Amino acid sequence: xxxxxxxxxxxxxxxxxxxxxxxxxxxxxxxxxxxxxxxxxxxxxxxxxxxxxxxxxxxxxxxxxxxxxxxxxxxxxxxxxxxxxxxxxxxxxxxxxxxxxxxxxxxxxxxxxxxxxxxxxxxxxxxxxxxxxxxxxxxxxxxxxxxxxxxxxxxxxxxxxxxxxxx
Numbered sequence: 092x093x094x095x096x097x098x099x100x101x102x103x104x105x106x107x108x109x110x111x112x113x114x115x116x117x118x119x120x121x122x123x124x125x126x127x128x129x130x131x132x133x134x135x136x137x138x139x140x141x142x143x144x145x146x147x148x149x150x151x152x153x154x155x156x157x158x159x160x161x162x163x164x165x166x167x168x169x170x171x172x173x174x175x176x177x178x179x180x181x182x183x184x185x186x187x188x189x190x191x192x193x194x195x196x197x198x199x200x201x202x203x204x205x206x207x208x209x210x211x212x213x214x215x216x217x218x219x220x221x222x223x224x225x226x227x228x229x230x231x232x233x234x235x236x237x238x239x240x241x242x243x244x245x246x247x248x249x250x251x252x253x254x255x256x257x258x
Contacts (some may be wrong), residue, residue: 092115092226092228093226094224094225094226094227095114095217095218095225095226095227096198096218097159097161099160100157100159100160100177100179100217100218101160101180101181102160102179103136103179103186104134104136104179104186104187105136105254106175107160107180107186107188108132108133108134108179109234109256110230111129111132111177111188111190111224111225112129112130112131112192112231112256112257112258113128113129113130113134113229113231113258114126114128114129114225114226114227114228115225115226116128116129116190116193116206116223116224117225117226118206118207118222119222119223119224120222125206126139126226127193127194127195127196127202127206128193128194128228129225130222130257130258131190131253131255131256131257131258132188132189132191132192132256132257133188133191133256134186134188134254134255134256135186135187135188135189135237135254136186137185137186138185140245140252141249142184142218142239142242142244142249142250142252143157143186143187144156144166145160145185145186145187146184152166153185155178155213156185157182157185158178158182159178159180159181159182160178160180160181160186161174161178161216161217162176162177162178162215162216163175163176163178163212163213163215163216163223164177164178164187164213164216164244165208165209165210165212165213167174167210168200170250171200172199172200172203172204173208173210173212174189174199174200174203174205175189175190175199175202175203175206175212176188176189176190177190182225185191190202191240206234208251209255213233213240224237229255231258233258234257235256235257235258236252236253236254236256237253237255237257238251238252238253238255239248239252239255240255242254254256
C-alpha cells in the first residue's frame with residue numbers, strides 16, 4: 092500500500108475530502124501497527140468558511156492550517172475529545188478535512204480515543220511520519236454527501252454546505 096504524498100494533500104479540500112474515503116490511516120508505535128479505513132469526513136475551506144477555525148485568522152491553534160497540505164491539525168473540544176484533521180491545499184490557504192469516522196469507530200471523539208490521538212500529533216507530517224500516515228486503497232466510487240455536523244454557529248449558508256462525505 093502506497094503512502095499518500097504531498098501532491099495528494101495540496102489539492103483543494105473539496106477534492107481531498109471525498110478522495111480520503113476508503114483510504115487507510117496507519118498508526119505505528121514501535122510495537123503495534125494498526126490500520127483504520129476512513130468512512131466519513133468533513134471539509135473546512137478557508138477563511139471565508141465561517142465553520143472553519145481559520146475564519147478568525149491565524150492563531151496559535153490554527154497556525155498549522157496555513158501550511159501546505161499533508162500536516163495534522165488536532166484540537167480539543169469539550170475539554171475531552173481530540174479532533175483529527177488533515178490539512179489540505181497550498182501554503183497560506185487554510186483548509187482541513189475532519190476525520191469523522193473509520194469503519195471500526197463512528198464519531199470523531201471515539202475514533203481519536205481508540206487510536207490514541209492527542210495533542211502530540213499536532214503538526215505531524217503525514218508524508219514523512221513514522222508513527223502515522225495514510226495509504227492509498229481501492230477508491231470508493233459511491234458515497235453520500237450531507238451537511239456538516241455541529242456547526243450551527245456558522246450560520247445557515249455555512250452549516251448547510253454539503254461538505255460531509257460518507258459511505
